[in-house]
Structure formats: C-alpha cells, structure tokens
Amino acid sequence: MVRSYRLLVISACMVFFCLALAGNASATVELYNKTIEMGDGYQINNYVIDVTDVFSDANTASFYVYNNNNKVKEFLLSTGDSFEFDFEGDAKVKVTLLSVGSGTLPVARVSIVISNYKISDIYMNDIVDGGHKYATYSGTPNLKITKTVDKSEIGVGDLVRVTVTVENIGDDRAVDVIFQDPQQAKFVLYDTFVTHTGQTTVNVGESKTLFVYQLKATESGTYPLLPTTASFSNTASLKFPQASSNSPVVTVGASESLVSAELEFTTTLDKYTVNRNDDIQGTIKIKNNGDTPATAVTVSILVPDGLDFKGGSGIETISGTPTIYLESFGVQQEKEISFTLKAADVGTYTISSKISYLFNNGVDTQLQQVSSDSVTNSIYVTKGKYDYLFEQPLYMYAAPLIIIGAIAGWIFYRHKQYKF
Amino acid sequence: MLNILIVGNGQCGNRILDAINREAFGKKSRFAKFYSQQKYKSNVQTIAINTAVNDLREMKFTKAKDRIHIPHLHGVGANRNVGKHVFDENKTHIMRQIEERGHFDVCFVMTSASGGTGSSFTPMLVKELKEKYDYPVYALVVLPFREEGTLYLQNAAFCLRDIRESGADGIILADNQYLKQMGGNVESAYNGINDMIARRILFLLDALDSEMMMVTDLGDFKTVMSGGAGLATIGFYEAESELPVRGAIQKALSPSGLLFSTDVYEEASRAMIIIRGDRERLSIDEISTEVEKLSSAVGHVFKGIIVRDGELPQVLAVLTLESASELESLYAIAVDAIKQERDKKDRVANVKEVDRAFSQIDGMDPSY
Ligand SMILES: Nc1nc2c(ncn2[C@@H]2O[C@H](COP(=O)(O)OP(=O)(O)OP(=O)(O)O)[C@@H](O)[C@H]2O)c(=O)[nH]1
Ligand SMILES: [Mg+2]
Numbered sequence: 001m002v003r004s005y006r007l008l009v010i011s012a013c014m015v016f017f018c019l020a021l022a023g024n025a026s027a028t029v030e031l032y033n034k035t036i037e038m039g040d041g042y043q044i045n046n047y048v049i050d051v052t053d054v055f056s057d058a059n060t061a062s063f064y065v066y067n068n069n070n071k072v073k074e075f076l077l078s079t080g081d082s083f084e085f086d087f088e089g090d091a092k093v094k095v096t097l098l099s100v101g102s103g104t105l106p107v108a109r110v111s112i113v114i115s116n117y118k119i120s121d122i123y124m125n126d127i128v129d130g131g132h133k134y135a136t137y138s139g140t141p142n143l144k145i146t147k148t149v150d151k152s153e154i155g156v157g158d159l160v161r162v163t164v165t166v167e168n169i170g171d172d173r174a175v176d177v178i179f180q181d182p183q184q185a186k187f188v189l190y191d192t193f194v195t196h197t198g199q200t201t202v203n204v205g206e207s208k209t210l211f212v213y214q215l216k217a218t219e220s221g222t223y224p225l226l227p228t229t230a231s232f233s234n235t236a237s238l239k240f241p242q243a244s245s246n247s248p249v250v251t252v253g254a255s256e257s258l259v260s261a262e263l264e265f266t267t268t269l270d271k272y273t274v275n276r277n278d279d280i281q282g283t284i285k286i287k288n289n290g291d292t293p294a295t296a297v298t299v300s301i302l303v304p305d306g307l308d309f310k311g312g313s314g315i316e317t318i319s320g321t322p323t324i325y326l327e328s329f330g331v332q333q334e335k336e337i338s339f340t341l342k343a344a345d346v347g348t349y350t351i352s353s354k355i356s357y358l359f360n361n362g363v364d365t366q367l368q369q370v371s372s373d374s375v376t377n378s379i380y381v382t383k384g385k386y387d388y389l390f391e392q393p394l395y396m397y398a399a400p401l402i403i404i405g406a407i408a409g410w411i412f413y414r415h416k417q418y419k420f
Numbered sequence: 421m422l423n424i425l426i427v428g429n430g431q432c433g434n435r436i437l438d439a440i441n442r443e444a445f446g447k448k449s450r451f452a453k454f455y456s457q458q459k460y461k462s463n464v465q466t467i468a469i470n471t472a473v474n475d476l477r478e479m480k481f482t483k484a485k486d487r488i489h490i491p492h493l494h495g496v497g498a499n500r501n502v503g504k505h506v507f508d509e510n511k512t513h514i515m516r517q518i519e520e521r522g523h524f525d526v527c528f529v530m531t532s533a534s535g536g537t538g539s540s541f542t543p544m545l546v547k548e549l550k551e552k553y554d555y556p557v558y559a560l561v562v563l564p565f566r567e568e569g570t571l572y573l574q575n576a577a578f579c580l581r582d583i584r585e586s587g588a589d590g591i592i593l594a595d596n597q598y599l600k601q602m603g604g605n606v607e608s609a610y611n612g613i614n615d616m617i618a619r620r621i622l623f624l625l626d627a628l629d630s631e632m633m634m635v636t637d638l639g640d641f642k643t644v645m646s647g648g649a650g651l652a653t654i655g656f657y658e659a660e661s662e663l664p665v666r667g668a669i670q671k672a673l674s675p676s677g678l679l680f681s682t683d684v685y686e687e688a689s690r691a692m693i694i695i696r697g698d699r700e701r702l703s704i705d706e707i708s709t710e711v712e713k714l715s716s717a718v719g720h721v722f723k724g725i726i727v728r729d730g731e732l733p734q735v736l737a738v739l740t741l742e743s744a745s746e747l748e749s750l751y752a753i754a755v756d757a758i759k760q761e762r763d764k765k766d767r768v769a770n771v772k773e774v775d776r777a778f779s780q781i782d783g784m785d786p787s788y
Contacts, residue, residue, distance in 0.1 A: 410454070411454050414453055414454050415454075416484075417483050417484065417485075418453055418480070418481070418482070418483055418484060419484055420476055420477055420479065420484040420487050
C-alpha cells in the first residue's frame with residue numbers, strides 16, 4: 001500500500017517534471033543540417049563543435065567540442081552514427097554524421113540537434129571559420145554597484161556624502177555601460193566631487209568610483225536613497241538586465257526646538273572723508289547666522305540730501321528709496337551688495353538702513369517678522385580738490401596749460417631733430 | 421663771425437664730434453638738448469660721417485640731419501683700402517652735403533688714424549675739400565693705443581702719411597696712448613679723452629672769434645699751424661681753485677695738459693697761447709714771464725687774453741712741432757707691424773700652395 005502510494009507520488013512528480021520541462025524548454029530542434037569543412041566548427045552559444053578530421057575513405061570524421069575555448073569532448077563518428085553531449089543546464093546536443101565528402105577540402109555533412117533547451121536562449125548558432133579558435137565567446141559581466149553614505153543619521157540642513165562605486169565581478173567585460181543616478185527627493189545636491197556621464201566600459205575585475213557628492217537634507221524623515229542603475233552589454237553585444245545598487249537608508253532627524261533666522265547686516269563705505277564730487281563705494285553685507293531660512297528680506301537705504309545715490313547691483317529705487325528685496329535667504333548664506341554714492345554737497349552725513357524679514361520658527365504656524373535699523377559712521381564731505389579752479393578766472397589755468405603744451409611741443413621738436 | 425665746419429669721420433671722429441656738440445650745450449646733462457641752446461660764438465656746422473650706422477645712432481647731441489650714413493655693411497673693418505674705395509663711390513654724395521652748408525672760413529676734420537673708415541675717408545675728404553675750396557683744412561687725428569694690434573699701427577702710419585700728402589693745412593695730434601693716464605675702463609677712458617679734446621676745440625673756436633682785448637684770430641692760428649713739420653698738438657689747463665696764472669700756463673704745457681706727448685721746449689716750433697679769466701687774476705707780469713720763457717726756446721709765440729669776469733684762469737696752447745720723437749717711435753713700431761702683417765700674408769699664401777697640392781687630384785677617383 002505504502003509502496004504503491006510512493007510509486008504514485010513518484011510518477012506524479014515525473015509527470016509534473018516533464019510538463020514543467022515541456023512548458024519551459026522546447027522540445028527537440030535541429031539547428032543545422034549541412035556540410036562543415038574540415039577545420040571549421042559550429043558554434044552554439046559558447047560551445048563550438050570543431051570538425052577536426054574527415055576521413056573520406058573510412059567514412060568517418062572526428063569532432064572536438066569546446067566550451068568557452070576549453071575542450072570538453074572529443075569523438076569519432078562513422079556515417080550514420082550520432083554522439084550526444086551535455087549542453088547548458090539539462091540540454092543536450094546530438095551530432096549525427098550524415099555523410100563525408102572529399103573536395104578541395106574534405107567536408108562532413110552533419111545534423112546538429114538540440115534538445116531540452118529554450119530556443120530563445122540561443123543567441124549564437126553558426127559556422128565558425130577556422131574552428132573554436134576564431135569563435136567569439138560570450139561571457140556574463142556582472143556589475144556590482146555599491147552606494148554608501150558617510151552618515152546614516154543626520155539633522156535637517158546637514159550634509160551627507162554619497163559614494164557610488166562599481167565593480168565587475170563577472171567573467172566578461174561590460175560595454176556600453178550607462179549609469180543612472182536618480183535625483184533624491186527631500187535632499188538637495190549640495191556639492192559634487194566626482195560625477196559620471198555617457199557610455200563607458202568596465203573590465204573584468206575592474207572597480208571604479210562613479211559618483212561622490214554631498215546631499216543636504218531638507219526635511220526630516222527616513223529615506224532609502226534611490227539605487228544607482230546601470231544598463232550594459234557584454235563583448236558579444238548581448239544586452240543584460242539592468243544592474244542596480246543597494247539603497248542605503250538615511251534618517252533625517254527633525255529639530256524639535258525653536259528655530260530662527262538671524263540676519264546680520266553691516267554697511268561699510270570705502271572712505272568716510274571725501275572731497276565734494278567724489279564717489280563713495282558702499283557695501284551691504286547680509287549673512288544668515290540663524291538656523292532657518294529667512295524670507296521677504298527688505299533693506300531700504302535712506303540716503304540723506306547732499307549725497308546722491310548713483311546705483312548698485314540688485315538695488316531698485318522704489319518711490320525714491322533704494323531698496324534691496326530678497327525672496328529668501330538660506331541658512332549661513334552670505335551676500336554682498338555694493339552701491340555708489342556721490343558726494344554732492346559739503347557736510348557731515350550718515351546713511352541709515354531699514355531692514356525687515358520673515359521666518360518660520362518651526363513651532364508657530366504664522367511667520368515671524370523681524371525689523372531693525374542700522375546707521376553708518378559719519379561721512380565728511382569736504383571742499384573738492386579742484387573746486388578752487390572753478391573759482392579762478394579762465395586764464396589762471398589756461399596759462400599753465402599753454403606753457404606745458406609749448407614745452408611738450410619743444411621737446412618733441414628737439415627729439416625729432418636729434419632722432420637718427 | 422666765423423663760419424666753421426667740423427667733420428667727424430668714423431667711430432672715433434663721430435664720438436669726438438658728439439662730445440663737442442654736447443660741450444657746446446654747456447651742461448653735462450644728457451637732456452641738455454631739450455632745454456638749452458648751443459653756445460657757439462661762430463656759425464658752426466657739424467657733420468658726422470660713418471659706414472657703421474650704429475656708431476651714428478649712438479650720437480646724442482648731433483642733429484640727425486648732420487649724421488651721414490654711407491651704407492657699407494658694418495663699417496669697413498679696419499681695412500683702409502676698402503674704406504678708400506667706399507669713399508670714392510660716395511664722394512659726390514658727401515661733397516654735396518658739405519656744399520649745401522654754405523661757405524666756411526675754416527674746417528676741422530676729426531678721425532682716428534687707426535680704424536678703417538675714418539682713417540681712409542679723412543685724407544680723401546681733405547683732398548676733395550682742398551681742391552674745391554680755398555679755406556684751411558685741419559685734421560685732428562687720434563693715435564691708437566700701442567697695444568691695439570699690428571693692423572691699427574699699420575693703419576695709423578699710412579693714414580698720417582696720406583693726410584700729410586692730402587694737402588691738409590696741419591695735423592693736430594691726440595694720442596690715446598698718452599692720454600691713457602685718464603684711467604678707468606676703455607669706455608670711460610674714451611669719453612674722458614673725447615671730453616678733453618672737445619673742451620680744447622671749443623675753447624679754441626671761442627678764442628678765434630673773440631672781439632676782446634689782445635686777441636688772437638684765425639690768421640694767427642693759420643700762421644702757427646703752418647710752422648714746423650705740419651704737426652701740432654694742443655695743451656690746456658683750467659684752474660679749479662685760486663691759482664696764479666703762471667701756474668696755469670705751466671700746467672697747460674705739461675704732460676697732463678697736452679694731447680700728445682712732447683717736450684714743448686724741445687720740439688715745438690711755433691705756439692699760440694690764449695689765456696682767459698677774471699681781469700684781477702690775469703697778472704700781465706706773470707703772463708709775460710711765462711710767454712717769454714717759451715718763446716726763447718721756441719720762436720714766435722702768439723698770445724691772446726680774454727677777460728671774463730669771475731672766471732678762474734684757463735690757458736690753451738696750440739703748438740706746432742718741429743720734430744716729434746714720440747711719432748718717430750710710433751713709426752718704428754709701425755714698421756715692425758707692417759712686416760708682421762706681410763709675413764702673415766705670406767704664410768697664408770703658403771697655405772694656398774697646400775690647396776694647389778690638393779687640386780692636383782681634382783676630378784679623379786681612387787681606383788682599387
Ligand atoms: N679717443 C678715442 N679713440 C677712439 C674712440 N673710439 C675709437 N677710438 C680709437 O679709434 C681706433 C679705431 O678706429 P674707429 O674710429 O673705431 O674706426 P672707424 O673709423 O669707425 O673704422 P671701421 O670701424 O674700421 O670702419 C682705435 O685706435 C680706438 O682706440 C673714442 O671714442 N675716443
Ligand atoms: Mg667703426
């Protein structure tokens with residue numbers, strides 16, 4: 001009873017197995033039925049069947065079988081005989097010598113039949129002129145892409161350094177390799193040290209660094225970094241499935257406490273004592289010393305009468321007041337804005353600025369507003385260097401000019417006279 | 421007012437001419453030409469002639485129109501024969517330039533005796549001038565350092581002879597060898613010598629054209645120069661501090677004052693002495709004693725006195741020579757030099773004979 005049950009189980013398994021095989025692998029297919037010249041071979045994927053000798057008198061031929069350039073079988077067939085050898089997996093290849101013929105080169109007519117193999121997996125079957133030595137073997141490149149991070153736990157605004165390397169641990173060169181490193185949500189690319197574009201090749205055993213960059217976390221949470229992928233082919237131009245890196249996980253901790261934007265303003269001038277009509281170069285330096293970005297940063301420069309505002313980069317004059325407006329101003333960001341004033345009248349002046357900005361303190365929902373004032377040191381505008389000239393009658397400066405002109409003319413005349 | 425032509429031939433002549441033109445500005449500064457005027461009393465025309473354009477370019481105080489370049493490679497390389505040939509070819513050009521300057525009362529031609537260009541141009545130019553014009557032509561000739569080599573000595577010897585034969589009215593000698601006492605490197609020695617010559621020439625020109633008391637004039641100068649063996653030299657002294665005029669006269673006639681080594685009391689045949697300075701400092705007694713001393717040994721001495729308020733005594737003496745033992749010894753070395761050069765040429769000719777030996781196998785091939 002037990003025995004017949006076991007028999008039943010076994011036969012059921014065998015049926016299942018056969019069905020499975022039949023579903024997966026095709027049945028028997030004749031790949032070739034033609035002549036092969038002595039010395040040539042027939043390649044099926046990485047196997048090559050070389051016709052090494054044809055003895056037309058004896059109606060025999062000898063064959064060597066190579067797998068990836070290594071000899072695995074050799075056999076001699078008489079016409080009508082067959083030989084079967086193991087192919088990839090469970091597949092078998094049967095070689096039957098149909099006839100031999102003598103020409104300039106002796107030929108063997110053979111039938112090559114493959115069984116137990118999925119025909120679509122055959123990427124190569126053809127005569128190889130000159131036999132196995134001239135066959136192109138196809139190996140399997142295996143790209144191992146590794147993505148590492150220098151820290152796995154950081155806070156918002158912190159930097160994490162990502163390094164992506166690749167190593168070919170397969171047995172064939174990977175060609176036409178295209179790497180793709182997707183953008184990472186919730187992080188901004190802060191700095192790039194190593195990057196990679198275009199197609200490349202990775203040799204067997206070779207490893208290289210593809211990307212090194214720093215990401216800045218913008219929001220708290222736990223984020224697996226998206227894998228870097230590579231599409232590639234082997235040397236026989238066979239495409240392989242995309243290789244993918246690991247996904248290191250970065251946990252970005254939320255800062256619980258209150259945050260604030262602290263903008264520091266300094267206004268400096270290149271000189272504080274000037275002659276009338278001279279220019280003054282001013283520089284407004286803004287820096288966010290806080291731990292959250294500021295928005296709607298507005299600086300109004302109040303220029304007193306007696307000084308003229310002549311312009312500056314990024315400064316707009318809004319209803320008579322030179323104004324700087326910055327939509328947002330990041331943490332630790334620094335900016336210098338310069339402007340030019342002209343000293344129009346003699347006197348002592350200061351320049352004051354009105355400053356305001358908003359920020360989110362991380363706790364309250366509404367934005368916080370900050371405003372402040374700043375005043376420069378005094379500017380002393382004195383009488384212009386050449387002012388007295390305008391107070392002099394014309395001849396006072398025309399006369400020296402005429403004299404200088406005359407002297408220059410004379411020197412030039414003399415120079416010409418003595419120049420040989 | 422006299423019309424005076426000064427020609428400088430070759431590098432040495434050019435440089436002396438430039439020194440004269442600089443001295444005429446009265447200031448030592450190289451920018452003097454920009455703010456100063458030349459203080460020639462006479463109408464002085466200067467002309468520099470050279471085959472080497474670089475020598476002309478180096479001049480700083482001579483007007484460009486006064487520098488005449490005679491293109492011939494880079495000078496004539498101390499070869500007087502080449503120089504004469506080049507002069508012949510450019511004669512009309514040179515003479516036209518002189519013609520254009522108008523009429524002159526006297527002409528000075530300056531040159532070194534030993535180079536190529538100056539030493540060959542000068543005699544030929546003098547000859548042309550003498551044929552064409554009737555004013556006196558004097559050559560100022562610079563003799564070489566004795567150690568400058570046989571070619572230079574040979575050139576000097578022939579050059580002097582050629583100038584004598586050219587019809588020059590006199591040769592004023594200046595001897596580099598004798599003026600070697602200046603010391604310093606060659607360049608500064610040259611400049612020192614050139615300055616000495618320039619100062620003397622300017623002083624002389626000034627004296628010839630002076631309208632002061634007891635003057636000497638061009639006529640006197642001609643007379644002095646026509647005496648002796650046609651050779652002359654110039655002595656000069658300018659007191660730098662209070663010095664009796666007698667001392668100044670003695671210094672002008674002593675080796676440190678002369679351009680050429682000679683014992684004036686022995687070798688001079690005529691002389692002209694010009695004394696300049698503040699009236700107070702020019703003691704007639706002292707002057708007379710010194711002049712008499714010289715004339716008792718020499719013969720006639722022309723004497724001129726120029727009064728300049730506030731100036732220290734300055735004395736210029738032009739001396740024609742009866743004999744010049746120094747020149748004789750120069751010729752003695754020159755004769756050796758000429759022989760040496762000829763021997764060298766003979767040796768070179770022998771080398772040519774060796775060439776002839778080789779030429780016997782011209783066109784043949786060895787057979788084996
Ligand atoms: N006193 C003085 N002698 C000079 C000066 N330059 C050259 N000599 C001398 O002049 C001689 C050479 O003659 P140069 O005048 O240089 O020759 P040149 O006439 O230019 O002829 P080439 O150069 O041969 O065509 C040498 O004996 C030098 O010592 C100078 O500035 N002052
Ligand atoms: Mg020269």
